[in-house]
Amino acid sequence: MVPLSRRKFLGGVGLAALSGCAGRSAGGTTTPTSTATAAEATDGDGSGSTTDPAVPTADSRLPLSMSPKALRDAARSGGPPKDGIPSIDSPEFVAPDAIDFLNPGDPVFGVVEGESVKAYPQKILAQHEIVNDELDGTPVAVTYCPLTGTVQGFLRGETTFGVSGRLINNNLVMYDRDTETWWPQILATSIPGPWNENPEIASLREFRLIWTTWARWQRQHPDTTVLSTDTGYTKNYGRDPYGGYNPRVGYYDNDNLLFPALRNDDRYPRKTVVMGARAPEGAVAFRKESLREAKLMDGELGGESVLAVYDPRYDTGYVYRNPERQEYDHGEDGVVGPDGTTHAFDALPLSRIHTFDAMWFAWAGYYPETNVYA
Numbered sequence: 001m002v003p004l005s006r007r008k009f010l011g012g013v014g015l016a017a018l019s020g021c022a023g024r025s026a027g028g029t030t031t032p033t034s035t036a037t038a039a040e041a042t043d044g045d046g047s048g049s050t051t052d053p054a055v056p057t058a059d060s061r062l063p064l065s066m067s068p069k070a071l072r073d074a075a076r077s078g079g080p081p082k083d084g085i086p087s088i089d090s091p092e093f094v095a096p097d098a099i100d101f102l103n104p105g106d107p108v109f110g111v112v113e114g115e116s117v118k119a120y121p122q123k124i125l126a127q128h129e130i131v132n133d134e135l136d137g138t139p140v141a142v143t144y145c146p147l148t149g150t151v152q153g154f155l156r157g158e159t160t161f162g163v164s165g166r167l168i169n170n171n172l173v174m175y176d177r178d179t180e181t182w183w184p185q186i187l188a189t190s191i192p193g194p195w196n197e198n199p200e201i202a203s204l205r206e207f208r209l210i211w212t213t214w215a216r217w218q219r220q221h222p223d224t225t226v227l228s229t230d231t232g233y234t235k236n237y238g239r240d241p242y243g244g245y246n247p248r249v250g251y252y253d254n255d256n257l258l259f260p261a262l263r264n265d266d267r268y269p270r271k272t273v274v275m276g277a278r279a280p281e282g283a284v285a286f287r288k289e290s291l292r293e294a295k296l297m298d299g300e301l302g303g304e305s306v307l308a309v310y311d312p313r314y315d316t317g318y319v320y321r322n323p324e325r326q327e328y329d330h331g332e333d334g335v336v337g338p339d340g341t342t343h344a345f346d347a348l349p350l351s352r353i354h355t356f357d358a359m360w361f362a363w364a365g366y367y368p369e370t371n372v373y374a
Helices: 068-073 214-220 288-294 360-366
Strands: 107-113 116-121 130-135 138-145 150-155 161-168 171-176 182-184 210-213 225-227 243-245 248-250 273-279 282-287 296-301 304-311 316-321 355-359 371-373
Touching (some): 282 288, 288 304
Antiparallel strands (some): 138 150, 161 171, 304 316
16 A cells, blocks of 8 residues: 555645644643642552653653654654644633534543543544643643544643654654654654754653543543543534544555554564553453453563453553452453452553553554453
């Protein structure tokens, strides 16, 4: 397949609108009301320290299968220039009864943090990729890459994140507006970029966003607020320019990529969805369809036993460290532990590792040594 620019998919919007001429400045920053010093929403390992007061980073660096320089050399233009896909820097939220563009099966990315209960519709994120927001007073960045099917949340401290206009492994490369450092989204780790060639190589502090459907999220959280289409830009948020998920059409319904993958791993079709988890010592992935069927799956990350748990409330999964290989049973209302106690699917008495949905080609390209279970 001849690689296609993302302009082909986003052409109906036009570069003028992508650059933000219809409202807010695409490259401007916002002034946060508070600076993050901790994140209760951060999963598992690698959270806590801040090496740059403007960009909170993790205690331990996540793994890279290539040098930072080699990753930069692998970057290529995705079509639109820097900030050509404009981040949402002043998001507005509305009640569910004000939403008329979401169908029950449409994907949303949900999060609960303190008093904040929010849903970010995939249809909006597909055209902006980054929302610089706050959760319970903590400045955060909600990020989504449609080409790799990955949604991830990061603490942003005193800065905001923007879309660099570059892709690595078809994956969004963000930049922070304080240091101009590049941050490939899946890797969550800084690499040199043309605007900052000597950054401190560190990993961001992450928090979990739940990829689920509008119906499932609203059922569990009727008090949720929803990212509004009042973004300051003139766009048709009733459609995803890349296709659609329910049913799958367009980019999401074939094995073609817009740009070359870092590596080709044919163990699964390229866009098979996996639940991936990584820590400084390695990476592991569970095929989502298999986890949905099995409910519980054992695996190994960096030589340590881990347990993957399916959550039927949201159709998602979590990965926990399970060094003692304790036996758990999956029930209708939760997971039953060795002592007979029932725990919520997302709250086992084990250390949880940050886990997220990803297309197989993207995960395998960045983590070729990953263990994978199906």
